[in-house]
Amino acid sequence: MKKQKVIEKIKNDPLFALRHSAEHIMHMAVEDLFQGAKKVMGPPIESGFYGDFDYNGKITEEDFLSIEQKMQDIVDANLAIVVREASYKELKEIFQDNPYKWEMIEDLEKNKEKATVCEIGEKGSKYYDIDLCAGNHVARTSDVKAFKLLSVAGAYWRGSEQNKMLTRIYATAFDSKEGLDEYLNILEEQKKRDHRNINKNLEVFALFEEVGPGLPIWLPNGMIIREELERWGKETEEKWGYVRVSSPFMAKRKIFELSGHVPYFEDEMYKVTVPGEQEDEYFIKPMNCPFHHMVFKSKPRTYKELPLKIAEYGTVARYENRGAINGILRPRIFCQNDAHVYCSKEQAIDVFVEIVNLHKYYYDMLGLNNYHIELNLRDPTKMNKYHGNEEMWQKAEKITREALDKSGIKYTVVNEGAAHYGPKMDFKIKSAIGTEYGISTNQIDLYSPERFGLTYIDKDGKEKPVIVQHRAPLGSNERFIGFLMEHFSGNLPVWLCPIQVEIIPIGDKHEKYAQRVKEALKAKHIRVEVNDKAETMQSKIRDAQVKKIPYMLIVGDKEVEKNEVSVRLRTEENLGSKPLEEVVLKVEEMYLTKSLNLW
C-alpha cells in the first residue's frame, strides 16, 4: 500500500480521534439495525472515515437515514469511550464468531503486539460495544458533533481480489456543523471541477456507447488543445536534442515476448486477428518502448551518438479494467508524449537530471508547482511480478537514487509499484482542487538493453550495454489535458484555449465592425468567433463566461466610432475601451509567450 505517508498525515489531523470514534458509532448502529452484519474494520481517512462490514444482505444509500438516526441516538446517549489493554484470550472469546477479528488477533499474537480494545457504553445497557482497536478516541460519544454518511461501496477483505467482497460505508465527521457543511460544499465544488463536467461546456471530447468504453473521440475544441500541446512538446524536444520516429500501431507477438510484456500483460493487450493467416498473432501496441529499442538497433551505435534520444507521440491501447476507466483521465486508447533515452552508464545520472529538468521546464511554464517524485521499488511480497536478476535491480536502484539526489527534486520512496523491468519514478502533481495525479513517469531500465541486446562501441573499441531511460513528461494527451481541465477549472491558459476571443456586438448594426475585428485577430492566428445570435449583450457575455473564453470584446456605437473594442476578461475584470491594434497585439503576446496571465 502506498499509504504510510497518508496515514502519518491523517494521524496528525486533529479530527482523527473524533472520526475514529464516529466510525465505531457507525459500526454499532449498523450491527444494531442489520441482523448478522459483522463489523470488520474501518479507519479514519483523509477528510472522513469508512467502515467495512460482512453482511449477506444489502445495505444501500436508502438505509443511510436510519443508520444516521441510530448513530445520533448513540451520540445523544453521551456514552463513555474507554480504551484498555486486553489479553488475546479475552479477545478471542469476545470475537469467537467474527473470523475477521479472529484473524487480526492472531496476527497480533504472532507479532507479539499489544492488543487493546475500545469499549463504548456500559455492558448490559441499551448501547454497548467492545471492539478490537488501536487508536485514539474522544472521551464521549457526544463529542462527535456532526457526521454524515456519504456512499456505499464494495471492498475486498485485506484489499485482495481473492478475498470476500465486503460492504464499505464511507462517511465523515466533524467537531461542528459548520465544519461538516464546509466540507460538503467542497465536495460539491470538486464535482463541478470534474473534467467530465467541465467538458460539457468546453466540448473537448465525446464518448459513445457505440464506439466503446474508454474510447473517447476528440472534438474540434479538444483537438486544438491537443495539437497546441503536441506542438509545444515537439518544439521543446527538438531544442533538447531529441529525434522523432513513428512506429506501427500493431506488431507481432514476438516483439512483445522479447520485451517481456507478454507474460504480465497479455490479458490487457488487444489482439488483432488476420483472416486466413494463422501463423502470427498481432497485438495493438500497448507501449512504444520495443519499437524505439528497434530504432536503436537499426544500426551499430557508437559512444559518439550517445545519449540518443528517440521520441514519438505514440498512440497505445491497453485493455484497462472496466471499473478503472474514467473520462479521458483513464481511457483505453491514449497518445503518449513518449521518448527513450539511450546512454552509457557514465551518462546515466546526468541524463536523468536533464529529464527532471525537462519536467521542471514544462511544469513551470504551466504554473504547476505542487509536485514531487514517488520512487516505486519492488513490492517484497510480490517478487514474481518482476523480471531480471537481483544484481540488476540493485544496480538500477542505486543509479536511480543517486540521480534523484543529484537532481535535488523532492521524492518519497514506496515499496510497491515498480515496473516489471525496473524501479519507476512517478511524477505526482496536486491539482488546484487537491487531487493528486500520477501525470508522468520516468524509469531507468537495465533490463531491456539486455533483452534486446542494445549496445554501443565505446572509445576503447569494446561493445558495452546501454542504459535506457523511459520518460513522458507530458504523460498522455488524454490524462494531461484531463488534468489541466480540472486544475484550471476549465480556465485554460490563453494559448491552450480552443476559442481565445469572443466578439460580442451589442446590436445587429455592429456586426459588420465585429467581423472586421475578427479578421484583424485572425490575421495573427488568434482563435476568435463572433457571437451574432439574436440575444442581448448580457446573454452573450454569459455564454462566453460559461465557455471560459478568456477575452470578450464588446463592440457597440462607441467602439465602432473610435475603432476600439471594450475588453472584458473571463476573470470578470472590465478593462474598458481600448484601441483595436493594442488589443490584438496584447492577445497575440499572451498567446505566443504561453502566458498564464490574461493581460
Place this chain on the structure above:
RNA sequence: GCCUGGGUAGUUCAGUGGUAGAACGCUUCCAUGGUAAGGAAGAAGUCGAGGGUUCAAUUCCCUCUCCAGGCUCCA
C-alpha cells in the same frame, strides 16, 4: 473484473402498468441592448438493447450493454 446505484429530449432531471413532462440548449420571429440569462412561438424522445410476465410494459422480472461511486489494477 468485483460490490452498490443508475440509464426518460442535445444537457440536467421529474413522472407513470393504459406508449410522456419541466428547465436550459436548439430553430424562427419580435426586441437593438453597455459587462453573467429580454420576450414569444416551434422542432425535438424506439423512456439504453433483447427476452419474459400481462389484455396492455417506459414502469414489474431476467440477461446484456453503457454510466457513476468504491475495491483491485495502471507496462
